[in-house]
């Protein structure tokens with residue numbers, strides 16, 4: 001049905017269940033389908049030529065517009081909070097206030113750096129960020145068949161939009177909910193707009209009042225793509241979900257986190273820098289047979 005599911009990077013706990021969901025997604029048809037995806041480390045790559053690829057936050061933090069002192073502070077925050085974010089032995093309840101603390105401190109520091117709206121395109125083009133292999137096919141297929149792609153990210157919206165724009169795939173079927181910058185009348189960053197989105201509140205609580213709710217509520221077949229346990233709730237705002245296929249990228253601390261990911265995601269992709277599996281499933285669902 002989907003040859004890409006035979007790849008060595010793919011792990012599935014309940015193969016029959018997965019086959020059943022994919023069949024149902026095809027039966028329900030294109031008009032019922034939407035893709036809900038995380039951005040950083042899901043649509044973007046985790047590894048870039050043997051190093052970590054930057055997240056949308058890292059792109060700003062490491063850029064020439066940030067002072068050396070602030071760069072050091074931002075790195076210290078990353079080294080303190082990132083291990084907490086991915087720790088499989090801490091509960092989400094424990095992690096949430098710490099994530100709010102991390103995001104708030106970073107946004108505060110960034111807001112003191114006089115970042116200009118007009119600098120973002122160059123900051124992105126100099127960053128070395130890469131979308132996953134196969135991104136063009138994914139974005140093109142969804143656009144061609146009018147399937148909405150909802151990107152729900154705890155990263156920086158202005159930066160991730162620019163990444164997609166520079167990759168020439170920012171099509172009209174894409175909606176983004178993320179942390180957006182607020183610029184003053186001279187185009188200088190003053191603060192981040194609310195509500196603050198972090199890894200573990202990607203759910204209804206931050207979607208209330210967005211156009212997304214209205215627009216996509218009739219799309220009851222969902223393919224969800226994420227790389228964090230926090231991404232599993234991204235579809236909670238869709239009423240009466242009929243079929244949902246959850247695909248999780250397990251990028252880091254693979255052995256430690258495998259058990260939790262296999263229990264939560266229908267398909268787990270281990271150290272897989274491609275969108276081949278998602279593309280294979282979409283090809284099967286979208287093409288007439």
Ligand SMILES: Nc1ccn([C@@H]2O[C@H](COP(=O)(O)O)[C@@H](O)[C@H]2O)c(=O)n1
Pocket residue numbers: 038039040041055056057058078082085102103106152153154155199
């Ligand atoms: N200061 C920060 C805060 C978070 N991150 C990473 O960003 C990712 C969140 O964005 P999603 O598109 O994945 O929702 C997540 O991987 C955090 O580790 C960061 O790099 N710097």
Ligand SMILES: [Mg+2]
Pocket residue numbers: 038039040041042226227228
């Ligand atoms: Mg992510």
